[in-house]
Amino acid sequence: MNFNHEKMRKTSFKYLPKILLGLIPIIFFVIFYFLPVSAIFTRAIELASNQIKLDQLIPRIWQPLRFSVWQAFLSTFFTALLGIPAAYIFARFKFPGKSLMRIITTIPFIMPTVVVAAGFNAFIGPNGWLNVFLMKIFNLGDPPIAIINTLAAIILAHVFYNTTVFIRVIGGAWAQLDRKLEYASGSLGASRIKTFLKITLPLLRPAFISAFLLVFLFDFTSFAVILMLGGPGFATLEVEIYTQALHLLNLPMAGLLSGIQLIFTLLLTSIYSWTNHGRIFQLTARDPNEVEKKPDSLIEKLMIISIILLLSVILILPLLSLVIRSFTQINSISAEGEHLDFQFTLQYYQHLFVNERQSIFYVPPVTAIQNSFVIGLITVIFALLLGYLASRTLSMNTKFVRIYDALLMLPLGTSAVTLGLGFLLVFNKPPIDVRSFPLLIPIAHTLVGLPFVIRIIQPALVSIPEMYTQSAALLGASPWKIWLNIELPILSRAFVSAGIFAFTISIGEFGATTFLSRPDLPTIPIAIYRYLSQPGVMNYGQAMAMATILMVICAMAIFLVERLRLPGISDF
Amino acid sequence: MLSIIDIYKTYEGKPLLRGISFDVHEDETICLLGHSGSGKSTLLRIIAGIEKPEGGKVLWDGEDLVNLAIHKRNFGLMFQDYALFPHKNVFENVAFGLRMLNLSEATIKERVNIELEKVKMVNFAQRRITDLSGGEQQRVALARALAPHPRLLMLDEPLGALDKTLRGQLLKEIRELLHETKIPAIYVTHDQEEAFTIGDQLVLLNEGEIVQHGTPKMIYQNPKNTWVSKFLGFNNIVPGKVTSINPLVVTSKYGDFSLIIKDNEKFSLKQEVKLLLRPNGIQESSGSENLIYGKIIDSIYLGQGFRIFIDCLSTTMEFDVKGDYKIGDYVKFSIDPSAIHCFQSD
Numbered sequence: 001m002n003f004n005h006e007k008m009r010k011t012s013f014k015y016l017p018k019i020l021l022g023l024i025p026i027i028f029f030v031i032f033y034f035l036p037v038s039a040i041f042t043r044a045i046e047l048a049s050n051q052i053k054l055d056q057l058i059p060r061i062w063q064p065l066r067f068s069v070w071q072a073f074l075s076t077f078f079t080a081l082l083g084i085p086a087a088y089i090f091a092r093f094k095f096p097g098k099s100l101m102r103i104i105t106t107i108p109f110i111m112p113t114v115v116v117a118a119g120f121n122a123f124i125g126p127n128g129w130l131n132v133f134l135m136k137i138f139n140l141g142d143p144p145i146a147i148i149n150t151l152a153a154i155i156l157a158h159v160f161y162n163t164t165v166f167i168r169v170i171g172g173a174w175a176q177l178d179r180k181l182e183y184a185s186g187s188l189g190a191s192r193i194k195t196f197l198k199i200t201l202p203l204l205r206p207a208f209i210s211a212f213l214l215v216f217l218f219d220f221t222s223f224a225v226i227l228m229l230g231g232p233g234f235a236t237l238e239v240e241i242y243t244q245a246l247h248l249l250n251l252p253m254a255g256l257l258s259g260i261q262l263i264f265t266l267l268l269t270s271i272y273s274w275t276n277h278g279r280i281f282q283l284t285a286r287d288p289n290e291v292e293k294k295p296d297s298l299i300e301k302l303m304i305i306s307i308i309l310l311l312s313v314i315l316i317l318p319l320l321s322l323v324i325r326s327f328t329q330i331n332s333i334s335a336e337g338e339h340l341d342f343q344f345t346l347q348y349y350q351h352l353f354v355n356e357r358q359s360i361f362y363v364p365p366v367t368a369i370q371n372s373f374v375i376g377l378i379t380v381i382f383a384l385l386l387g388y389l390a391s392r393t394l395s396m397n398t399k400f401v402r403i404y405d406a407l408l409m410l411p412l413g414t415s416a417v418t419l420g421l422g423f424l425l426v427f428n429k430p431p432i433d434v435r436s437f438p439l440l441i442p443i444a445h446t447l448v449g450l451p452f453v454i455r456i457i458q459p460a461l462v463s464i465p466e467m468y469t470q471s472a473a474l475l476g477a478s479p480w481k482i483w484l485n486i487e488l489p490i491l492s493r494a495f496v497s498a499g500i501f502a503f504t505i506s507i508g509e510f511g512a513t514t515f516l517s518r519p520d521l522p523t524i525p526i527a528i529y530r531y532l533s534q535p536g537v538m539n540y541g542q543a544m545a546m547a548t549i550l551m552v553i554c555a556m557a558i559f560l561v562e563r564l565r566l567p568g569i570s571d572f
Numbered sequence: 573m574l575s576i577i578d579i580y581k582t583y584e585g586k587p588l589l590r591g592i593s594f595d596v597h598e599d600e601t602i603c604l605l606g607h608s609g610s611g612k613s614t615l616l617r618i619i620a621g622i623e624k625p626e627g628g629k630v631l632w633d634g635e636d637l638v639n640l641a642i643h644k645r646n647f648g649l650m651f652q653d654y655a656l657f658p659h660k661n662v663f664e665n666v667a668f669g670l671r672m673l674n675l676s677e678a679t680i681k682e683r684v685n686i687e688l689e690k691v692k693m694v695n696f697a698q699r700r701i702t703d704l705s706g707g708e709q710q711r712v713a714l715a716r717a718l719a720p721h722p723r724l725l726m727l728d729e730p731l732g733a734l735d736k737t738l739r740g741q742l743l744k745e746i747r748e749l750l751h752e753t754k755i756p757a758i759y760v761t762h763d764q765e766e767a768f769t770i771g772d773q774l775v776l777l778n779e780g781e782i783v784q785h786g787t788p789k790m791i792y793q794n795p796k797n798t799w800v801s802k803f804l805g806f807n808n809i810v811p812g813k814v815t816s817i818n819p820l821v822v823t824s825k826y827g828d829f830s831l832i833i834k835d836n837e838k839f840s841l842k843q844e845v846k847l848l849l850r851p852n853g854i855q856e857s858s859g860s861e862n863l864i865y866g867k868i869i870d871s872i873y874l875g876q877g878f879r880i881f882i883d884c885l886s887t888t889m890e891f892d893v894k895g896d897y898k899i900g901d902y903v904k905f906s907i908d909p910s911a912i913h914c915f916q917s918d
Contacts, residue, residue, distance in 0.1 A: 180655035183622050186642035187649035188669030189720060195643075198668075202659045296624065 022393030025386045025408065025450075032443050033411065036422020037262065043255030043425065057253070061260060064240040068261075071151060071226070071236065072219035075158035079215050082159060083166025086311060089304050090167050091174035094292045101308060103562075104315050105164045110558040111319070111551065112508025113224030114525040118532060118547035119318030120157050120229055121148060122325040127540055129321045132330060149231030157225045160314050162215040169214065173207035174200075175291055206275055213272045221265055221415040223511045224525075228532060237261045238417050242514065245421050255425065258418045269413030273406075319551060326544035330537075348541035365542065368527040369549065372507050375523060378442035379449065379506035380499045386446065387453035387498060388491075391461050394454065408454060411447045416511025419444055424515050441516045441523070445506040452505065453498040460494035461487075497561050504557045508550065524550045573598055573633060573756060574619070574724060580627030581614060588614055590780045591628070594773075596724070601750055601757040603771030605764060605803075610777040612760045616728050619758065621645050632723075643672075648722035648755075652729040654709040656701045662688070662712050663697040669720035687715040690749060707738045714746065718753065725750070725757040731766065743769055764804055768792070776800060797915055801848050808849035808889045811917065814839050822847055822914060825885060829862050832909045844917045851879070851892045853911030857904060862912070864889065865904040868897045 048054055089095070090102070108116070124130050124147045131143035138144070147153045177200065185195040201208075223238040235243065237257050245254035295301045329345040352365045390408055394401055411419070423440055427433060432440070464487060472482045510525040517526050524546060531543035574596040581589040589611045596602050604612040617623045619630055621642035630637045637645060656665050666687055670680045688694045691711040701709065710730060717725060730746070731739040747770050750757050759770050767774055768788045776783045776791070784796045795801040798809050812824035820831045822845055829847055839845065849864070857863065866884035877894045882903065897903060 178653075178655060180651050180653070181657060183617075183620065183642065184649055184651070184655040184716075185657075185668070186622075187620060187645070187647055187722075187726075188716065189643050189646070189672035190668070191641070191643050194672070199657060 019393070021389050022396075022404070025390040025393070026404075028386055029407065032423075033414075033419075033447055036419065036426045037414065039425040040255045040258045040262065040418065040422050043252050044259030047252045047256045048259075057256065060253070061257060064235045064237045064257065065260065067234065068220055068236040068238070071154055071158075071234070072216050072222075074151070075155045075162070075219040075222075076212060076216045078155050079159045079162045079219075080166060080212065082307070082310060082314070083163045083211070083215075084170060085303070086163060086307050087167045087169075087171035087174060089307055090171040091177075092292060093300070093304060094294050095304050095308070097308070101311065105167055105311065106558065106562075107315055107319070107555075108161045108164045110504055110508075110554045112510065112525055112554065113222075114228065114510050114528045115322070115508070115547045115551045115554070116157055116160060116318065117224055117228035118528055118543055119322040119551075120153060120160070121532065122321040122544060123318040124148065124153065124156070127325075127330070129325065148229060149233060151230070151234065153229040154222075154226055154234065156314070157229055158219050158222060160318065161222075161225075162218055163311065163314070165215050165218070166211050169211040170204065170207045173204050177203055177291075179291055209275045210272060213268055213275070217265060217268045217272065217413075220268070221261070223415065223417050224529070228529065237264075238415055238511070241417050241421055245424065246515065251421075251425060254421055258421050261415060262418055265413045265415060273409075322544055322551065323548050326541065326548040329541070345541075348538070348545035351538060351542055352545060365527055365546065368522045368524050368546070371521055372524040375442050375445065376503045376506040378439070379445040380502045382442060382446040383449045383453045383502035384457075384495060384499055387450055387457050387502075388495075390450070390454050391458040394458050395461050409451050412451045416444075416448060416509065417515070419447060420512035420515025423512070438518075438521065441513055442506065444512040444516060445509050446502070448509060448512065449502040449505040452501050456498040456501065457491065457494050460491055464490050500557045500561050504554050507553060575631040576615075576619065576628070577631065578628040579615065579618060579625045579630070581611075581618065581623070581625050583614070588780050589618075589625070592777075592780075592782060593628075594775055594782070594785060596756050596758060598756060599751075599754045600772045601747075601759055601770055603767040603774045604758060604760045604777060605762070605767045605771075605774055606777035607762055607803075611780040612762075612777050613728055615777070616726055616758060616760050619724075620647055620649055620726055646720070646723050648717035648720070648725040650710075650713050650717050650725070650727040650730045652732040654706075654713045654733075656709055656713055656716070658701050660701070661697070662693065662699050662701065662704070665701065665712055666716045666719050669716065673720060683719060684715075687719045688712075690718070690752075691715045691745070706734050707742060710734065710742060711745075714749070718749070718755070722755065725755050727757065727759045729761055730759075731763075732761075739766070746770065776803065778803075793913075795848065795913065795915070798846055801913075801915075806848050806850060808851065808891075810847040810849060812845055812847055814841055814843045814845055817841060820914065826865075827863055829907070829912055830909055831912045831914055833914065839914070839916075845914050846917055848913040848915070849889065849891075849907055850911040850913070851890055853908035854891050854893065854905040855908075857906030859906050862907045862909060863904060864891075864907060866902070868899050868901045868903060871897055871899060 047057070086105075090098070111119075120128075122128050124145060126143040126146070126148060128148075131145050134140065134144050135142075147156070181199055181203070182195050185199045186192075190198060220236075221238055222236065223242070226234060226236050226239050227242070230239070237260065241254045241257045241261065244250045244257065295304055326348055327344055327346070329343045329347070331341045331343060352369075354364060390404075394405055394408075423444060427437065427440060430436070468486050468490075469482050472486050473479075477485065507523075508525060509523075510529070513523055513526060514529075517523055522530070528543050528546045528550070531539045531546065575593075576595070577593050579589050579592040580587070592611075592615060594602065604615060606612045614623065618625045621637065621640065624638065632645075657668065660668070663684055666684045667680050670683055675683070684697070685694060688697060691714050693708065693711050693715060696704065696708065696712070701712070704712065710733075713730075727746070731742055734742065743766055750770075759767070761767050771788060773786065774788055774791055775785050778799055784791055784800050791800065792804065795804055795806065801807075801809060810824045810826065810829075812822040812829070815821050815823045815828070816830075817839060818836050820833060820836045820839065822829050822831070824847065831847075854864070864882065864884055866882040866889070868880055869883050869888065870881040872879045873896075874892070877892055878896055879890055879892055880897055882889050882891065891905065
């Protein structure tokens with residue numbers, strides 16, 4: 001009796017330091033997530049409870065909301081049109097260049113939205129390659145293709161971003177589906193179409209629902225793409241929040257829109273996690289040789305070739321256009337297109353180091369790169385520290401872990417613009433003031449990156465067998481020594497990988513940063529946006545150069561992560 | 573009925589099936605027997621229409637099936653891991669093939685019940701697949717395959733995932749059902765016991781070729797070569813040279829063995845041959861003919877007697893005997909001439 005009591009007290013004490021450490025991420029969350037979000041809701045409710053004002057506002061809410069849903073719906077539809085066949089061929093066929101195509105399809109995962117927007121601009125914009133070539137070939141004075149600032153450009157960029165989601169989510173499940181089920185169905189007299197409708201589709205339904213919801217969510221909360229490719233004519237909720245808050249300085253209205261946006265995204269996220277929990281049929285990993293086959297009919301070959309071509313055009317050409325454009329000067333000798341002349345140049349890069357008087361910055365543009373790196377590194381430190389503490393708490397076997405987990409994943413369902421606005425509403429007086437407290441940017445980036453960091457560190461932490469630490473303790477190692485000699489070396493790869501991931505997210509983050517960055521402290525994405533929104537050949541060229549630099553940084557980062565080959569990165 | 577003619581198939585440049593031919597007749601169960609990698613499953617997939625052969629023909633009553641899609645062949649299929657549809661219950665799994673025939677709901681219900689009755693699973697009709705044991709799942713798979721009355725049933729290692737007791741029981745039931753329904757069948761397995769129980773004809777496959785084809789009895793009594801002998805579990809193979817044709821006498825490093833066989837003429841003097849000493853039919857002897865001698869290295873009790881392992885000039889041989897022997901003892905046995913089989917060296 002006495003002994004049992006003693007033992008119980010011991011175990012509850014054993015967890016105490018862990019729980020205290022686990023509270024640090026919670027405190028961080030309360031201050032930097034719940035306070036801003038609840039500030040938004042307070043504003044929203046204040047405004048919404050005023051009936052007269054609300055009546056006036058409803059059309060101003062309704063329009064961006066309707067457009068958000070409409071463009072998300074269209075984007076999801078067109079993404080599915082390319083994504084589902086692509087998922088099918090990736091899951092079911094062997095074809096030359098498949099592993100290269102797999103790498104190419106990971107590009108959208110890592111490319112910051114501003115890079116993609118700049119890329120599409122370089123590809124199909126008024127100064128983009130497609131127009132430039134058409135002008136040269138057909139002797140035109142004006143660019144013939146005017147896609148930028150239309151819905152088509154928005155949809156195209158969203159297809160670029162989210163086709164991969166279909167390939168990963170649906171293709172992944174499809175590759176795990178036992179082919180023998182289809183054979184059995186066929187042997188029982190079901191044609192291929194009937195087999196697809198009665199067997200394959202019902203079994204893949206959770207994956208289909210997940211993919212559609214996820215893509216819809218991404219499209220619904222899309223910000224930089226709409227802002228930079230849609231132009232002034234199109235405003236989603238996200239863009240309207242930005243305009244209201246930063247251009248019209250109407251914070252209550254921005255708060256109301258943010259509140260509506262938040263309800264929508266939280267709804268979609270909950271449905272998403274609910275469907276993910278509802279997977280009834282366990283799909284197991286299968287030998288690719290059993291599932292994948294070489295295409296044998298002409299129709300199959302044609303289908304694979306056309307899908308690969310389309311994927312390559314959408315995924316590679318915008319980024320390739322961007323890189324080439326950043327090194328090319330286009331001289332137009334006369335107004336007519338036939339005198340367009342291309343010349344290799346480094347001037348866009350060289351000008352990044354010059355602090356010009358009429359420049360849109362107060363500093364040489366290259367300081368933006370410096371700023372981004374510093375912010376990125378601070379983000380890495382914050383994210384790893386909080387991510388590690390949170391992962392340790394998540395590895396404990398207690399009931400509150402599930403709530404804790406759900407809590408930490410909330411920023412995934414909160415748009416970056418909402419977060420930025422919340423910061424603006426809460427942190428507007430000393431000691432923490434947006435205008436004078438530069439740490440807010442890395443803190444916002446940490447919130448965005450933390451769910452991913454936890455998803456990388458936590459599995460690695462769980463994978464350490466307790467046997468190791470126990471035997472080390474038996475050999476006389478102190479807890480600190482155990483951590484240093486056992487846990488840290490095992491976790492180091494996960495730390496590096498999670499750190500790089502956090503860095504990549506930070507360096508490309510645009511939505512929250514637009515709210516928080518000061519004019520004299522721009523980051524790379526902010527600089528690209530400012531260049532692109534200004535007229536002039538030099539501004540355009542410098543946007544291209546800056547975007548190319550950002551692209552190379554992100555590509556290098558993801559190359560490193562891939563080399564470390566850690567699980568969990570591509571998992572949703 | 574079904575004729576397989578000269579089927580050829582490669583996998584990643586290597587030949588997998590090199591010219592396979594055999595027939596399946598009415599009411600007949602053909603057993604494809606071979607190790608994994610022998611090509612037997614690929615052959616089955618070609619017959620089913622899942623894969624296409626690179627050469628050869630699959631004929632049904634003279635009609636070439638090569639370009640006929642799987643769902644038009646009306647061949648039933650069973651797999652080792654059942655491949656039941658996990659999102660449908662037992663009833664709907666069995667009904668699936670009947671629904672493809674556009675039968676009326678009443679007919680479907682009646683026929684599903686008949687099939688479930690045959691496999692003793694009527695009470696499970698509304699169960700979910702995930703709630704069934706392996707044996708139960710395979711019974712449902714059998715009912716599902718039989719429900720649309722296929723003109724041929726193909727079974728790919730159907731009992732491979734089940735434990736030994738269950739395997740024996742289900743094997744017996746499949747055998748009875750095949751006889752009862754008179755559906756011709758192709759049964760793929762690597763287990764020779766299973767093959768001998770179920771097959772009217774055995775086709776032994778090794779490295780993509782048919783090594784031997786015949787009734788179980790014929791193959792058991794006349795294994796064609798060392799590979800077949802070992803596959804059947806006969807491990808006492810002795811190389812030797814023919815020194816007399818009539819009576820047939822073979823000289824080996826253990827001494828002379830004389831055999832009683834019918835077709836002595838197929839052997840010639842001085843021909844290199846191999847002898848198969850069956851494990852039964854030996855007795856302790858002081859004679860000088862058909863002798864095996866050596867040290868007992870192990871003895872296993874098997875119920876009716878013992879299986880002893882003897883080290884004969886550094887080769888281990890195994891024999892079945894009534895009494896027990898002490899490990900380490902030296903023994904001398906003579907072998908009954910009828911328990912010796914002779915075949916040409918391969």
